[in-house]
Each structure stands twice: as C-alpha cells, then as structure tokens.
Amino acid sequence: MSEDFDLLFKVVLIGDCAVGKSCIVTRFKTGNVFTERHTNTIGVDFSMKTITIDNKRIKLQIWDTAGHERFRSITSSYYRSAHGVIIVYDITKRNTFLSLQKWINEVRNYTANSVVCALVGNKCDLVDEREVSAEEAQEVCDLIPEILFQIETSAKENTNIENAFAKIAEELMNRQTIIGDDSNNGIKLGQSKSIREGNCNC
Amino acid sequence: MEVEQNIKDYNEIENDMNKTKSDEIKTCNVSNGGQVIHSTDKENANPNMENARNSIRRHDEPSELSFETAPENQEEKAKRKLIENALKDPTTPLEKWREFAKSEYGLINDDLRRSVWPLLLGVDREQCDPVPTLEELSNHPEYNQVVLDVNRSLKRFPPGIPIQQRLALQDQLTVIILRVITKYPHLSYYQGYHDIAVTFLLVAGEEIAFHIMEILSTDHLVECMQKTFEIVQKRLLIIYALIWRENQKLFEYLERSQCGLLFALPWYLTWFGHSLNQYRSVVRLYDYFLASEPLMPLYVTASIVLYRDEDVFREDCDRANLHCLLSQLPDDLPFEYLLIKSEKLYEKYPPHDLHRDIEKIIEREQKIREEEDKIFETRRQMIQRRRNPQPPAPSFIYRLFPQAILFNRKSIIVTTAFSIVIGIFAYYYKNNGTFHVDVIR
Numbered sequence: 052m053s054e055d056f057d058l059l060f061k062v063v064l065i066g067d068c069a070v071g072k073s074c075i076v077t078r079f080k081t082g083n084v085f086t087e088r089h090t091n092t093i094g095v096d097f098s099m100k101t102i103t104i105d106n107k108r109i110k111l112q113i114w115d116t117a118g119h120e121r122f123r124s125i126t127s128s129y130y131r132s133a134h135g136v137i138i139v140y141d142i143t144k145r146n147t148f149l150s151l152q153k154w155i156n157e158v159r160n161y162t163a164n165s166v167v168c169a170l171v172g173n174k175c176d177l178v179d180e181r182e183v184s185a186e187e188a189q190e191v192c193d194l195i196p197e198i199l200f201q202i203e204t205s206a207k208e209n210t211n212i213e214n215a216f217a218k219i220a221e222e223l224m225n226r227q228t229i230i231g232d233d234s235n236n237g238i239k240l241g242q243s244k245s246i247r248e249g250n251c252n253c
Numbered sequence: 254m255e256v257e258q259n260i261k262d263y264n265e266i267e268n269d270m271n272k273t274k275s276d277e278i279k280t281c282n283v284s285n286g287g288q289v290i291h292s293t294d295k296e297n298a299n300p301n302m303e304n305a306r307n308s309i310r311r312h313d314e315p316s317e318l319s320f321e322t323a324p325e326n327q328e329e330k331a332k333r334k335l336i337e338n339a340l341k342d343p344t345t346p347l348e349k350w351r352e353f354a355k356s357e358y359g360l361i362n363d364d365l366r367r368s369v370w371p372l373l374l375g376v377d378r379e380q381c382d383p384v385p386t387l388e389e390l391s392n393h394p395e396y397n398q399v400v401l402d403v404n405r406s407l408k409r410f411p412p413g414i415p416i417q418q419r420l421a422l423q424d425q426l427t428v429i430i431l432r433v434i435t436k437y438p439h440l441s442y443y444q445g446y447h448d449i450a451v452t453f454l455l456v457a458g459e460e461i462a463f464h465i466m467e468i469l470s471t472d473h474l475v476e477c478m479q480k481t482f483e484i485v486q487k488r489l490l491i492i493y494a495l496i497w498r499e500n501q502k503l504f505e506y507l508e509r510s511q512c513g514l515l516f517a518l519p520w521y522l523t524w525f526g527h528s529l530n531q532y533r534s535v536v537r538l539y540d541y542f543l544a545s546e547p548l549m550p551l552y553v554t555a556s557i558v559l560y561r562d563e564d565v566f567r568e569d570c571d572r573a574n575l576h577c578l579l580s581q582l583p584d585d586l587p588f589e590y591l592l593i594k595s596e597k598l599y600e601k602y603p604p605h606d607l608h609r610d611i612e613k614i615i616e617r618e619q620k621i622r623e624e625e626d627k628i629f630e631t632r633r634q635m636i637q638r639r640r641n642p643q644p645p646a647p648s649f650i651y652r653l654f655p656q657a658i659l660f661n662r663k664s665i666i667v668t669t670a671f672s673i674v675i676g677i678f679a680y681y682y683k684n685n686g687t688f689h690v691d692v693i694r
Contacts, residue, residue: 068444069401089405090443093519093527097577119398119444125482125515131629163632174380 056101058109060223062216063130065154066139067147068118071173075139075207076115076251079216085207092117095126104219109220123157130161135169135219142172142203143180155195167222171215176208294564301455320411322533323362340368351544359540364454366536373543376464387424390431395442402447403427409451425459426451432487433466440470441477445522449474452526452539473547477522485612489521490516491548494610495555498602503562508617512575518556524550528582541592548604552595557582560591
C-alpha cells in the first residue's frame with residue numbers, strides 16, 4: 052500500500068436516508084463488494100481511496116454522512132473543509148430527489164464557495180421502478196449553479212461509481228491548477244505519511 | 254461468595270495488569286491491513302481468542318455480527334448456579350441483581366438474561382397494555398423511518414434464522430418502537446434506537462422488550478430522544494473530560510487532531526449494539542448498562558480510548574486518521590477489564606464533578622473554532638477575489654489618484670458638488686464678462 056500522493060481532496064456524501072450513500076462508498080472503496088445487509092450510518096463513516104488521473108495520484112478522503120434529519124446539525128461540521136460534495140438521491144424514490152433543495156441549502160450554508168458539487172442518482176439498475184428521469188436531473192443540474200454535473204450510478208451493479216468520483220477528482224484537480232498551488236486553498240500536497248486506506252464500516 | 258471471590262480475583266488480575274501494562278496487556282500486533290489487535294494474558298487462556306483473531310474483519314469488508322457461543326467455563330457455571338438460586342428466592346433484592354449483572358461474566362447466558370433483565374428495571378410482568386396493530390401504528394409520522402431502519406437491521410439477527418421468523422421479528426420490532434413513541438409523544442425516535450430494541454426483543458420477547466424499552470426511554474435514553482442531539486453532543490464531552498483527567502497528553506493529542514467525538518456517537522446511542530461484532534459482547538455490555546447509571550456508556554468509552562492510547566499516539570495527529578482508528582472497536586477488547594476500569598472512573602470522577610472541565614473544554618473548542626472561522630473566511634474571500642478579479646482601471650487616472658479618493662462615497666459627493674460650483678461660477682463670469690465688454694463698447 053503506497054502512501055504517496057500528489058493531491059488530497061476531501062469529499063463528503065450527503066443525501067436522504069437509504070439512497071445508497073454507504074453502498075456507493077463501499078463499492079468505490081473495494082471495487083467488488085456490495086452488500087444488501089448495510090445498516091444505517093450513525094454520525095459519519097470515513098474511507099480513503101487513491102486514484103490516478105493524468106499521472107497524478109489523487110487521494111480521496113471520503114466522509115459518508117448519516118441521512119437522518121437528527122444527525123444533520125452534527126454532521127454539517129464535516130462539510131466545512133470539504134473540497135467536493137456528492138449529493139445522492141434514489142432514482143426510484145422521487146421524494147429523495149425533491150430533497151435536493153434542502154441539501155443544496157446545506158451546501159450553501161456550510162461549505163466554502165469553491166466546493167465542487169455533483170448530483171448522483173443511485174440505483175439506476177432498478178429501471179422498472181424509476182421515478183426520476185435522467186433528463187429531469189440534467190435540467191435541475193443546469194438550473195442550480197453549484198452542481199457541476201449529474202450522473203446515474205448503481206452501487207449494486209458497479210455502474211459509474213468509479214466515474215463519479217473520478218469526475219469530481221478531475222474537476223478539483225483542474226480547479227487546483229487554475230487557482231494555483233497555494234496551501235491556503237485547502238488542498239494539501241503530498242503531506243500525509245501514514246494515512247491508512249481504511250474503511251470504517253461503522 | 255463465589256462471585257465475591259471472582260471480583261477479588263479480577264482485582265488481582267487488574268493489579269497485575271497495571272504492573273505489566275505495556276509488556277503484557279497491550280501487546281499490539283498489526284495484522285490484516287493495519288487492524289490493531291490487543292491481547293491479554295487472560296484472553297490468551299481462552300482458546301476462542303485465536304478464532305476471533307483469525308476472523309477479524311478487514312477494513313474493506315462489511316462487518317457481520319458473530320453469534321458464536323462458547324461453552325460455559327467452571328466460573329460461569331458456578332455463577333449460573335448462584336443466579337438460578339437467587340431467581341428461586343422472591344426476596345432477592347435489586348442490589349443483588351445489579352451485582353450479578355455487573356460482576357465478571359455478567360448474567361452468563363440469554364436464558365438467565367430473559368429472567369433477570371426485567372428484574373433489573375422493575376418491569377411489571379403483569380402489566381398488560383393493549384397492543385395496537387401495525388396498521389394502527391402506521392399513522393405515526395416516524396413510521397416510514399422506523400420501517401426503513403428495521404428493514405436494514407438484518408445484521409442484528411442470527412444468521413440462518415428462517416426468513417419467515419425473521420420477518421415476524423422485524424414486524425415485532427417495528428411495533429415495539431412505535432408503541433413506545435406513540436405512548437410517549439414527547440420522545441423522538443432516532444436511528445440507533447432500533448439497535449437497542451432488537452437486543453431486548455431477541456432475548457426477552459416482544460412484550461417484555463416493550464416494557465424494557467418503555468422504562469429505558471423515559472430514563473436512560475431520555476436525553477437521546479429529544480428533538481435535537483444538543484444535549485447528547487454536550488454529554489459526549491464527558492469522554493474528553495475523563496481523558497483529560499486521566500491522561501492529559503492523550504487529551505491534547507486528540508484535541509489537536511480535532512477528531513471530535515463522533516466516533517463514539519453510535520456507541521452511546523446504541524449501547525455499542527450498532528458497532529460490536531460479537532453478539533456475546535453486546536449482551537454482556539447490556540447486562541452492565543442495565544445495572545448502571547445512564548451515563549455509564551460514556552465512561553466505558555473513555556476507558557476504551559484510554560486503553561488504546563498507544564494506538565492513538567502511533568497514528569498521525571489528524572482528524573481522519575484518528576476518527577478511523579477510534580471508530581473501529583477491535584474484536585478482542587478485554588471488556589471485563591474495561592468495565593472494572595469504567596466503574597473506577599465513575600467513582601473517581603462522577604458526572605457532577607466534571608461540569609467545570611466540560612465548560613473549559615467547550616471554551617477551548619470555541620477558541621479553536623473561532624480561529625478556524627477566521628482562516629476559513631480569509632480563504633473564502635481569497636478564492637472569491639481570484640474568481641472575480643476587479644476590472645482593470647483606466648490607468649492614468651488611477652496612477653494620479655489613489656483608489657480611495659476616486660471611489661470613496663464621500664469623495665464622489667464632494668467632487669460632484671465641486672464641479673457644479675465651478676460650472677455656476679464659470680457661467681456667472683462668462684455672463685459678467687460679456688456684460689462688461691458691452692458696457693465698454
């Protein structure tokens with residue numbers, strides 16, 4: 052396990068209960084694990100994964116938050132230092148898509164205005180139960196300036212999971228290049244020596 | 254007498270442990286991708302430990318609850334006899350049940366727990382509340398959330414349980430939870446409440462589990478069941494206050510890392526039921542907590558963190574690292590030892606003694622946060638400026654006049670007024686001049 056990396060980005064997953072946030076993280080982290088026996092997240096879980104884009108090793112520090120309203124005031128402190136936010140909804144549950152406004156407000160209130168935001172519609176394998184179309188998600192994405200792109204995923208079938216994180220990482224990397232190598236923008240360059248590539252699974 | 258002897262033995266063991274803490278108790282091995290394993294002499298004597306060690310989960314594997322049981326040893330068999338005799342005696346006082354529940358091995362097995370747990374809380378077995386049906390309860394605003402969480406609680410049921418039986422138990426679990434929050438409308442359901450309820454359901458059955466949850470919800474768990482977790486967040490600081498008193502270096506390390514206390518939130522909200530991977534550890538802790546003060550889970554948490562001090566120092570002083578390390582409970586924590594430690598911590602620093610420390614910790618945190626806010630705000634402004642740079646100014650004017658003069662609101666008014674006055678004068682002199690020329694002509 053190599054600890055070297057060129058860039059480190061913190062990404063926070065938010066979204067309603069049971070949309071599959073933890074499953075997305077587990078799938079991304081392991082590449083081959085999906086479990087139907089996932090429990091609810093209490094507070095936050097934490098994972099790490101390093102990916103390579105344009106020969107740069109990018110370490111993603113992923114904070115997976117609880118979706119339940121009660122935990123919101125506690126978990127919002129974890130958004131603050133985030134570089135990227137992934138808002139997850141369930142394409143088979145329209146109300147999880149309608150909560151988007153609520154989550155965008157969270158992002159506006161608690162993150163830096165440089166944050167990169169992605170909209171992820173999970174469970175796209177359940178085509179027969181679809182309640183939100185990809186076009187509708189794209190329209191919303193065009194309307195809300197914070198959201199950079201939208202993508203549909205399936206943690207169960209491993210569709211677009213890696214893609215979603217790679218796109219966020221790529222965008223963060225590009226922005227970092229435009230803004231310049233300045234430690235004040237919150238992006239650490241190759242600092243950590245012993246951050247483990249762990250998954251809390253708690 | 255035998256129980257007393259056990260406690261005494263345990264004290265001796267603990268003393269020995271303290272003496273040789275770094276050499277024997279905390280032999281930390283790293284295996285399976287960084288999972289830290291502790292071993293104790295006492296546990297080495299247990300052949301199941303090796304199995305537990307082999308079955309230790311990897312970081313990237315979803316956790317499964319192990320329902321593995323071990324045959325009762327001689328001490329456990331002796332304690333079982335004592336408990337069975339006490340159960341035959343209707344005059345056995347509450348203190349005795351508490352002693353059984355707290356001392357080593359707790360209440361031994363689920364058959365005894367079924368009888369003793371209700372006694373620990375004074376459940377009236379005769380009390381018969383009408384049981385609403387699931388349909389009646391489905392109007393509760395939290396119904397969907399409860400069903401969602403109960404459906405996701407598969408991990409908490411023994412593997413191999415027939416699906417019909419599991420579904421029936423899940424329905425019962427939903428009913429128990431909704432009955433309590435319907436009967437006590439001022440109490441709010443939280444995710445994790447079902448982790449506690451399922452333990453009582455599996456051991457004691459639906460009706461007793463309901464009564465146990467009813468009593469706990471209005472007592473031990475009442476602070477967790479408020480509209481917000483504000484009180485809970487403050488309560489968690491007890492953990493830091495205890496660490497501060499016992500190991501200042503450790504406290505400062507944790508504080509500097511800003512790892513916070515969210516790693517301990519699921520432990521407090523579920524009495525460790527959500528996070529432990531050994532069923533027998535869950536029920537052992539439940540024995541203990543049912544016989545203890547409501548804040549005891551926080552003292553146990555502090556004991557665990559204090560016990561893992563070397564693991565903590567070995568990690569970088571970083572929020573992510575330490576959150577990750579602490580939120581994972583090693584499968585082989587020596588709980589009997591930790592429970593005795595916790596009891597001592599409680600005697601030494603009861604909650605009411607910690608108020609001042611907690612206030613101090615809050616003050617320190619606020620200071621750190623204010624400084625962080627300043628840095629955060631500076632970054633925000635800097636990024637904003639980089640994104641929207643000001644338009645380049647017409648150069649010669651800007652070089653002649655400092656920006657302050659040009660764009661100050663007051664200076665604009667003064668400049669405008671000055672121009673108007675000059676204009677009027679010019680007009681006046683122009684007219685006068687003309688008039689004067691005319692007169693001369």
